Amino acid sequence: MIDAVATEWIKLRTSRAAWYCLIAAAAMLPLAAAIAWTASQAWDALPPDERTGSISPLTQLAGWGMTLALGVMGALAVSREYTSGMVRTTFTALPSRGRVLAAKALVCGAVAPATALAVLVAVWWATRAVLGDRGMEGIPGPLTQEWEPIAAMAAEAAVFTLLGLGLAALTRSAVASIAALGALWYLVPMTVQFLPEPWNDRVGSVLPGGLAAQIASPGPTGGSVYGDLLPPWGAALTMALWALVPLLAAWPLLRLRDA
Amino acid sequence: MIEVEELTKRYGRTTAVDRLSFRAEPGLVTGFLGPNGAGKSTTMRALVGLDRPDAGRARVLGVPYARLRHPLRRVGALLDADALDPGRTPRAHLHWLARSNRIPRARVDEALEWAGIAGAASRRAGGLSLGMRQRLGVAAALLGDPEVLVLDEPVNGLDPDGVRWMRELLRAKAAEGRTVLLSSHLMSEVARTADRLVVIARGRLVADTSVRELVQDGEGVLVHSPRPGDLARLLSERGAGVQPGDDGALTVTGMDVREVGEAAASAGIPLHGSAPVRTSLEEAYMRLTADAGEAVR
Numbered sequence: 001m002i003d004a005v006a007t008e009w010i011k012l013r014t015s016r017a018a019w020y021c022l023i024a025a026a027a028m029l030p031l032a033a034a035i036a037w038t039a040s041q042a043w044d045a046l047p048p049d050e051r052t053g054s055i056s057p058l059t060q061l062a063g064w065g066m067t068l069a070l071g072v073m074g075a076l077a078v079s080r081e082y083t084s085g086m087v088r089t090t091f092t093a094l095p096s097r098g099r100v101l102a103a104k105a106l107v108c109g110a111v112a113p114a115t116a117l118a119v120l121v122a123v124w125w126a127t128r129a130v131l132g133d134r135g136m137e138g139i140p141g142p143l144t145q146e147w148e149p150i151a152a153m154a155a156e157a158a159v160f161t162l163l164g165l166g167l168a169a170l171t172r173s174a175v176a177s178i179a180a181l182g183a184l185w186y187l188v189p190m191t192v193q194f195l196p197e198p199w200n201d202r203v204g205s206v207l208p209g210g211l212a213a214q215i216a217s218p219g220p221t222g223g224s225v226y227g228d229l230l231p232p233w234g235a236a237l238t239m240a241l242w243a244l245v246p247l248l249a250a251w252p253l254l255r256l257r258d259a
Numbered sequence: 260m261i262e263v264e265e266l267t268k269r270y271g272r273t274t275a276v277d278r279l280s281f282r283a284e285p286g287l288v289t290g291f292l293g294p295n296g297a298g299k300s301t302t303m304r305a306l307v308g309l310d311r312p313d314a315g316r317a318r319v320l321g322v323p324y325a326r327l328r329h330p331l332r333r334v335g336a337l338l339d340a341d342a343l344d345p346g347r348t349p350r351a352h353l354h355w356l357a358r359s360n361r362i363p364r365a366r367v368d369e370a371l372e373w374a375g376i377a378g379a380a381s382r383r384a385g386g387l388s389l390g391m392r393q394r395l396g397v398a399a400a401l402l403g404d405p406e407v408l409v410l411d412e413p414v415n416g417l418d419p420d421g422v423r424w425m426r427e428l429l430r431a432k433a434a435e436g437r438t439v440l441l442s443s444h445l446m447s448e449v450a451r452t453a454d455r456l457v458v459i460a461r462g463r464l465v466a467d468t469s470v471r472e473l474v475q476d477g478e479g480v481l482v483h484s485p486r487p488g489d490l491a492r493l494l495s496e497r498g499a500g501v502q503p504g505d506d507g508a509l510t511v512t513g514m515d516v517r518e519v520g521e522a523a524a525s526a527g528i529p530l531h532g533s534a535p536v537r538t539s540l541e542e543a544y545m546r547l548t549a550d551a552g553e554a555v556r
Contacts, residue, residue, distance in 0.1 A: 003358065003359055003360070003361060004359070006358050006359075007359040010354055010355040011344075011355050014348070014351035014354070014355070015346065015347065016346035016347075017346060084341070084343065084344050084345060085341050085342040086342055086343050086344050087342075088309055088338060088339065088342045089342045089343060089356070089399070090359075091308070091309060092307045092308070092324075092330065092331070092336050093330070093356055093359040095324065095325035095330060096325070256311070258309060258311060259304075
């Protein structure tokens with residue numbers, strides 16, 4: 001197992017596709033900083049007695065963008081092996097296919113939250129640095145207050161990565177797995193909010209993108225397309241299901257199918 | 260040592276390999292021949308555990324491939340030069356392969372050097388020519404210094420220098436007592452390298468022979484006589500194989516020119532000419548695989 005993990009670590013480090021996804025995730029930092037800067041300019045342009053307003057939590061925006069980038073990284077870690085045919089080389093080197101999948105899950109499932117955590121802390125710091133002590137609502141507090149939602153969002157990034165990995169192992173296709181991932185990330189939540197009451201909240205509460213906010217929210221979640229019905233432990237459990245069920249479903253198929 | 264026993268593999272309704280049995284012994288290069296689509300690649304994939312056989316078994320070094328610990332150090336396989344990530348460099352590709360089987364890192368640069376692709380080690384693998392990727396595949400197969408080599412059409416895309424390099428390499432590996440299984444759809448590629456020939460067509464074994472035997476099978480005498488019918492009967496009675504040609508000439512196998520002449524003289528049958536002929540290996544191979552096609556139909 002150590003050999004399989006070390007192998008997948010080398011593969012991830014030397015994969016261009018993975019680097020592009022990590023760069024896309026890191027690009028959330030300049031994006032958030034630019035939004036904060038624009039808000040600060042708008043604020044400063046107002047006469048001092050008219051300065052009111054709020055900024056929505058930028059860590060949440062950055063976290064939302066990163067779940068897709070890191071989910072795609074997970075999907076490509078498996079599907080690129082199938083589309084290029086490299087999977088046949090992988091399985092001749094490591095014939096225990098379940099071990100290969102587990103090693104990929106371990107490596108991607110560690111790299112994704114580590115990246116997300118670093119970017120989120122940087123976004124938190126940049127927002128505070130840019131907006132300073134302006135009286136705007138929604139400027140994040142000190143890290144002692146903010147660490148819980150940041151950690152929950154990093155966990156959500158790991159969930160999307162493992163979900164992408166599992167979907168790719170099931171479908172063996174980059175297009176199918178990324179399309180399914182993108183649907184769960186955007187299309188499904190956008191559609192679910194139009195379901196009749198109370199199903200919009202019920203379904204919206206278990207979608208992967210809304211779970212971090214139910215564990216710890218960085219600010220008011222009013223207007224969210226997601227529901228808010230789960231207790232924190234329930235949201236954490238649902239996260240684990242999203243991450244593990246596709247992987248566990250792919251496990252037996254991997255042994256049965258020809259590579 | 261490679262043992263294939265009653266191997267059967269079906270894809271949907273197509274039977275790709277049909278109860279195929281053969282062995283490849285240590286110290287020999289075994290040529291694995293058959294037309295495109297005969298089932299060579301399927302057999303080789305089953306051999307290294309990529310495809311699950313529907314029946315029968317394939318063993319390497321006495322066990323199923325998946326049972327080997329650190330398989331790259333026991334068996335080197337080159338099945339498809341494109342079985343790599345085109346975005347990764349050759350060095351990175353060999354690096355993860357080495358790590359997966361605990362092969363020392365130093366072997367990576369040795370293998371690159373020795374396969375003649377050290378100069379391209381840091382380029383994208385997808386940008387390499389087919390010949391270069393083929394060399395990278397050979398470097399990967401030999402990375403773990405394995406005692407068994409399984410190579411599917413390894414000379415594809417190689418230039419003449421590369422073809423000679425490959426031939427000498429495989430001969431050297433067999434001379435060291437290793438087992439080499441080498442597939443090709445062209446007899447000319449294999450005849451100068453292989454000691455044994457395993458010929459398949461439509462998933463079935465059609466010949467398991469040596470190169471020398473196959474050449475001897477193709478040797479014969481072409482005779483012209485005004486009494487071809489009498490001559491054919493006479494030679495057949497004496498154990499020769501006789502095939503009449505279109506122009507009344509006979510192709511006789513199993514006798515040399517002297518024996519044919521003496522037999523004709525003893526029976527008083529005049530000969531207008533006789534000469535040794537040699538069907539090429541290529542022709543012998545075509546005949547074998549064509550017959551198999553007929554038999555199946």
